Amino acid sequence: MANILVVDDELGIRDLLSEILFDEGHQVELAENAAQARAARQNMRPDLVLLDIWMPDTDGVSLLKEWASNGQLNMPVIMMSGHATIDTAVDAVKIGAQAFLEKPITLQKLLKAVEQGLAREPSKAAATSAGLPQTALSMPAMVHEEVQAPVVEQTFDLDRPxxxxxxxxxxxxxxxxxxxxxxxxxxxxxxxxxxxxxxxxxxxxxxxxxxxxxxxx
CATH class of the missing domain: 1.10.10 (Arc Repressor Mutant, subunit A)
Known part of the structure; x- marks a missing residue:
């Protein structure tokens, strides 16, 4: 289980990512802008950050650069965007991002990127700057505890719309x-x-x- 910070100005994306990551057993903190992301990073010490590029106040690349220059980029950061160019993705990786996910983000890509991000050391992120991070990611293997389910009888009230x-x-x-x-x-x-x-x-x-x-x- 990891502490994951999701930073995105779109409520629907924050909610969906939160539900998916929570179901995978992670603790999730949400932020809708850079100011909230700074506070959350300070308070929760995330194991991984999912960071949107385009935000209304400070964009994700600028926030990433800020963390890197302040010595605060000690956790894996995965960038997200639906409008970023190849150059933007390359710049983010050079600064220290470990991967780039293009929106709309598929479930398989999200879980694989998170799995790989948590398995790598943040200091190794710059080593990928020679090329783009992997974006075509396959579904990871997931192990869930098998639980014997009780037999439940269901009854329904048919006298309703x-x-x-x-x-x-x-x-x-x-x-x-x-x-x-x-x-x-x-x-x-x-x-x-x-x-x-x-x-x-x-x-x-x-x-x-x-x-x-x-x-x-």
């Missing part, structure tokens, strides 16, 4: 599979035939408790 009845069924359906698969989102996505990012949004919409401890325990 169709939409409510359908939502109740879908919620029970996904909660059942989460229990069966020991809380593994990867296995539930495979079992239900949904892409994992869509699965997260569906569970949130239905009000399914995504707390790892509650789902596994």
């Amino acid at each position: 169709l939409r409510e009845a359908r939502d109740a069924f879908e919620k029970a359906y996904f909660e059942f599979h989460l229990s069966q698969e020991g809380g593994s989102m990867t296995k539930v996505a495979e079992k239900t035939g949904l892409e994992r990012t869509h699965l997260y949004r569906k569970l949130k919409q239905l009000g399914v408790d995504l707390s790892r401890s509650k789902r596994i325990g």
Whole structure:
């Protein structure tokens, strides 16, 4: 488990990344601008930072450069952007970023970049400056504790509007599979035939408790 700081001015991206990383067992702190990122970095001492390039006050590359010049770049930093040029990505890596993720960020690329970032020493980041960091990343192997799920009988109140009845069924359906698969989102996505990012949004919409401890325990 790692402490990860997510810095992005878009609420939807912060929420989605937070849910994914939390499900992988990490502690996540969120910041929407450079000022909050500075404070969070000081307070939580993150093991890894996901840093957006384009932000309203101080951009991500400037913040990265600030940390590097102040001797505060002692954690892996992964840059994110949907509009950055190749030159911007190269500059960020030369300053000390360990990788660059282009938005929209796929689940596979995110998890692989985080896995690799946490496995490397921050001081080695400059060694990649001769070329771009890997962006075509494959799905990492993930191990989840197998938990024997109890057998649960489901009953439904059919005397209600169709939409409510359908939502109740879908919620029970996904909660059942989460229990069966020991809380593994990867296995539930495979079992239900949904892409994992869509699965997260569906569970949130239905009000399914995504707390790892509650789902596994």
